[in-house]
Amino acid sequence: MTAQTILSGVPLIESPFFKELASSNYFDEHEAQIAAELNVYGFAVLPGFFSDIAQQAQQLRQDLEPIFNGEQSSGRSHPLGTPVDRLQDAFKFSHTVKQIACEPQLIALLSKLYGRQAFAFQTLNFKQGSQQAAHSDSVHFHSAPERFMCGVWVALEDVELDAGPLCYYPGSHTLPVYDCRQIGFTPSDTINQTVYEPTWNKLIEAHGLHKKVFVARAGDALIWAANLLHGGEPIMRPGATRWSQVTHYYFEGCEYYTPMQSDLFAAKIAKRDPVNIATGLPISKGLEAKQAAAQTDGTGVSRGGLRGFGNRLIKVFNLIAKDLPVKVSKYLSRS
Numbered sequence: 001m002t003a004q005t006i007l008s009g010v011p012l013i014e015s016p017f018f019k020e021l022a023s024s025n026y027f028d029e030h031e032a033q034i035a036a037e038l039n040v041y042g043f044a045v046l047p048g049f050f051s052d053i054a055q056q057a058q059q060l061r062q063d064l065e066p067i068f069n070g071e072q073s074s075g076r077s078h079p080l081g082t083p084v085d086r087l088q089d090a091f092k093f094s095h096t097v098k099q100i101a102c103e104p105q106l107i108a109l110l111s112k113l114y115g116r117q118a119f120a121f122q123t124l125n126f127k128q129g130s131q132q133a134a135h136s137d138s139v140h141f142h143s144a145p146e147r148f149m150c151g152v153w154v155a156l157e158d159v160e161l162d163a164g165p166l167c168y169y170p171g172s173h174t175l176p177v178y179d180c181r182q183i184g185f186t187p188s189d190t191i192n193q194t195v196y197e198p199t200w201n202k203l204i205e206a207h208g209l210h211k212k213v214f215v216a217r218a219g220d221a222l223i224w225a226a227n228l229l230h231g232g233e234p235i236m237r238p239g240a241t242r243w244s245q246v247t248h249y250y251f252e253g254c255e256y257y258t259p260m261q262s263d264l265f266a267a268k269i270a271k272r273d274p275v276n277i278a279t280g281l282p283i284s285k286g287l288e289a290k291q292a293a294a295q296t297d298g299t300g301v302s303r304g305g306l307r308g309f310g311n312r313l314i315k316v317f318n319l320i321a322k323d324l325p326v327k328v329s330k331y332l333s334r335s
Ligand SMILES: O=C(O)CCC(=O)C(=O)O
Pocket: 124, 126, 129, 130, 131, 132, 137, 151, 153, 165, 166, 167, 230, 231, 232, 233, 244, 246
């Protein structure tokens, strides 16, 4: 068995056989460097990945600014007049948000790094720094098998140190994904990530993890692994903007769920059926469509359809055959 096939339920970049994989020719040179960074540090920076960012950022601001300012409703939970600090799933009404989330080269890269097909399922847009406490996304979006999730953060403008940049703790992705009971809570629908925060802070201290801050240029992207601790630095310059987009990606062939709302011993799993942003379909429906497509014969006719066509042909033939002796005898009697 190769490093690629053994432990197929572990993302390639987190495989214990990563070294063997990296020394094979599975990755090209550029991918190998990104994969190695993700493997060791749990994040990888893609400088200038979005080359058309100036134009995209301009369009995105035009789409989202009125909603951030409360002048326009996004049709979600933000009534008119309420300024918002983050916009979830703006891909539903902004083509540019969707374009950034579904950038084909990014999806192809993530799929290669993880060894399964990636799909974007959630977007978050920020006009200013989030100032969020350090956290792991694994308590919100998780998968079985675990860790088939990642986030990609994209700078829509240059981000200075005083504008509340993204921060993260290299190496923290290798920590266990602690569940609610381990931190002394029973999972529930009302719980939120603040119950984990003291544990994460203590883990940072106990493991001597050092914070890094992403002073990004517009168009830079940063991939973080499922369990990497990350957050947002305080905004030191009042009013500073920090236009950015986070897209969360899952990978096909998993079960998806929210761990902090799942109580396995009460047989309660808060399952998710994430929407593949690219197709607009929940992943379960997308898989059904894929399976149906896989049953086609390459001419666009599904096997079921072909079978149906065959059956209709047999019926016609039977009808003709039923009449045939009569027709033949009539013909013979005429001649
Ligand atoms: O952009 C940031 O400041 C952090 C975003 C974040 O933590 C997340 O999307 O999970």
